[in-house]
Amino acid sequence: MKTQKTAPPNSLDAYWMPFTANRAFKAVPRMVVGAKGMHYLTADGRRVLDATSGLYCVNAGHANPHIVSAIQKAAATLDYAPAFQFGHPQAFELAHRLQAIAPGDLDHVFYASSGSEAIDTALKVALSYHRRRGEGHRTRFIGRERGYHGVGFGGISVGGMSPNRKVYGNMLSGVDHLPTTYVRDKQAFSAGEPEWGAHLADELERIIGLHDPSNIAGVIVEPVAGSTGCLPPPKGYLERLRSITDAHGILLIFDEVITAFGRLGHAFASDRYGIAPDMIAFAKGLTNGAVPMSGVLVRAGIYEVHMDGPEHLPELYHGFTYSGHPLATAAALAALDVYADEGLFERAKQNEALFAQTMLSLRDLPGVLDIRPIGMMCGIDLAPANRTVGARGFAIMDRAFHELDLYIRVGADTLIVAPPLIAIADDIEQIRNKLAVAIAQTA
């Protein structure tokens, strides 16, 4: 039976909001209507300081004029180009620009629109690559506890955040998880990569031994786990993952959906660690968040091994209607210009120490359990209020927005600070001071 559609056009009812407490939001909405630079704007004229770059994506600040005009021009020139069997010049230009800044010999790019699609693309490319090389028995993947790789079935299978997995059944078969690298007792209040924990990479040898390397397609990790609360890798940990995967012919996939495009002071986190993985999934900062776009950079050889078979047939049966969308490529090319012209990756590097010091100055406030700054991102763990997980985090997010003119992303009782890379010292100080009030108010 059809339900009667009586809601007025401005009702909040029909929209089922993602990763949102829908009922709480609709009771007291946190609505933004505009954005410029470091701020969101509300309908009642408030300027709300953006402490998390939207969702880690607006690295160059909101409404950058160069990016805005590139998108406007693209919309008026070529609104859509078929992604399959046809192309448009900017999609190729962007691939070259990305190849030029990618680490090592990662030299081909596959486009998608979201981080989740990029991750599932990377997993499928890994399977296809091994099969093309006559090693189709390599089908297993290894992810990590507390990893977040989006919400596709591939991504939640290799991901390690229980709430995102628990109601979705079996998922991909043949997946193991490395232990999380975060152990608070050993690492609390470290700035940057903690000293303790590199040995946790050796768990990979154990898992590989259990299944035999010949059955393993790839290992996937975020260089810094983002959504689970900003967990920097222990010193030497990623390097060990690289040498173990290399030794066994296993592909190493870095999920750089958050860490690419300056968040850690480099084009890619891989550069910070001097490691070339076999694939890098990226998204978010690519277009400064202005148009959805993501992709996967693959190492030399992964593309080439596919280039056989009949020339009139696709070499990979995979792709999206919006792969390489003209508005997205225009936004991405413009964002890369802005990052280079304004030296934003270097700026992130220069601001890292100040940012870390400023965030760590919150450590003596009530119920602060840990603060983990790295690059221009930081997780702040708080003791839950009245032992109710998430209530304090929610209260801080809500009050910060309504009472302190601060936008902050939270996950349970962890605050995620990751301001646009254009932030100046005063912005960082303001974020800190507003957070100090919110943390104290909810103690």
Ligand code: PLP
């Ligand atoms: N991978 C990582 C590391 C992420 O942080 C995210 C999103 O936050 C994703 C994948 C999924 O991206 P999307 O939400 O665009 O699908």
